[in-house]
Amino acid sequence: MKTTNEAPLMRLEQVTKTFPNGTIALRGVDLSIERGKVHGLLGANGAGKSTLIKILSGSISATGGQIFWKNKPVHWTSPKEVKAMGGVSGCRERLAAFRFVAPETGRVVRSGWLLARR
Numbered sequence: 095m096k097t098t099n100e101a102p103l104m105r106l107e108q109v110t111k112t113f114p115n116g117t118i119a120l121r122g123v124d125l126s127i128e129r130g131k132v133h134g135l136l137g138a139n140g141a142g143k144s145t146l147i148k149i150l151s152g153s154i155s156a157t158g159g160q161i162f163w164k165n166k167p168v169h170w171t172s173p174k175e176v177k178a179m180g181g182v183s184g185c186r187e188r189l190a191a192f193r194f195v196a197p198e199t200g201r202v203v204r205s206g207w208l209l210a211r212r
């Protein structure tokens with residue numbers, strides 16, 4: 095992987111989301127997304143993962159904080175706008191099959207489904 099000193103592609107500073115019903119889904123999220131790196135987003139059910147991805151992809155807006163795209167503050171309001179800038183688009187979570195095979199025997203030791211909701 096290429097390592098550079100360039101600025102992150104996207105940076106979030108103190109991003110918050112309070113839904114109209116008063117639910118606070120995100121409080122003060124700081125995040126840097128760097129070019130050429132794979133980033134994982136982990137958290138318990140209801141932690142705010144989907145809300146964060148929806149904000150990053152422009153389908154909903156944050157209620158506080160600031161998002162920077164290539165070091166410039168952005169206030170995008172639609173997925174189309176984000177896509178046009180080259181940002182996050184088409185994030186979908188899926189039902190995926192998995193199988194773990196024991197290398198010694200070649201037998202399946204565990205199989206099932208991983209359910210990730212939108």
Ligand SMILES: Nc1ncnc2c1ncn2[C@@H]1O[C@H](COP(=O)(O)OP(=O)(O)OP(=O)(O)O)[C@@H](O)[C@H]1O
Pocket residue numbers: 113114115117118119137138139140141142143144145146211212
């Ligand atoms: N449209 C909405 N209106 C009100 N509250 C919402 C809305 N969408 C999500 N929430 C609430 O915001 C919080 C974060 O939800 P979110 O769906 O982002 O979590 P998640 O980490 O994706 O959870 P899961 O692992 O179950 O997919 C939860 O308390 C949820 O009930």
Ligand SMILES: [Mg+2]
Pocket residue numbers: 143144145211212
């Ligand atoms: Mg989710």
